[in-house]
Amino acid sequence: MQFQLEDIHPLTDFQRNAKAHLARVNKTGRAEVLTVNGKAEAVLVGRRSYEKIMAAMEELETLKSINRGLEEMDAGKTVSASAVHQKLRKL
Template sequence: MINLSGDIHSLSDFQRHTSEFIAQMKETGKPIVLTVNGKAELVVQDAVSYQKLLDMMEYLETLAAIKQGLADVNADRTSSLAEFQQKMQEKLSYFQTSCNC
C-alpha cells in the first residue's frame, strides 16, 4: 500500500520542476508519489534508493528461503544426496527418451 501521507505531487508539477524533485529525492532518499487527476498513479525514486530496496528484497527472500530450509530439516522433509541424484537421473533419462536426444 502506498503511504499517501508522504510527498505527493501532480504529474504536471513534476514535469515542470523535474530537476528540483530529483535533487530532493537524492537528498532525502524518499520517493515521491505522483498523481494524475488527483489519484495516485506513479511512484518515483532515485536510483540509489531503488537499488537499496532491491537489495533488501533479495536479502529478505534469502532469509525466508533459509528459514524454510531449516523448517524442512526440522520436520524431516529432506532427502539424502543419493536420493536426490537418483531422482534427477530418472528425470534426465525421461527427458532424453521423450525428446529422442
C-alpha cells in the same frame, strides 16, 4: 512507509520540473508520490534509495529461502548428505 504532504505532487508538475524532483529525491532520500487526478499513481525514489530497497528485497528472499529449507528439514523432506554421497558413488 508514510509520506509527508510535501512529498505528494501531481504528475504534471513532475513532467514540467523533472530535474528538480530528481534532485530533491536524491538529496533528501525521501520518495515522492506522483498523482493523477488526485490519486496516487507512481512513486519516485532516488537511485540510492532504490538500491537500498533492492538490497533489502534480496535479503528478504534469501531469508525466505532459508526459512523454507528449515521448514522442509523439520518436516523430514530432506535427504542427508551421506545418503546423497552413497547414491552418487553407485553411479
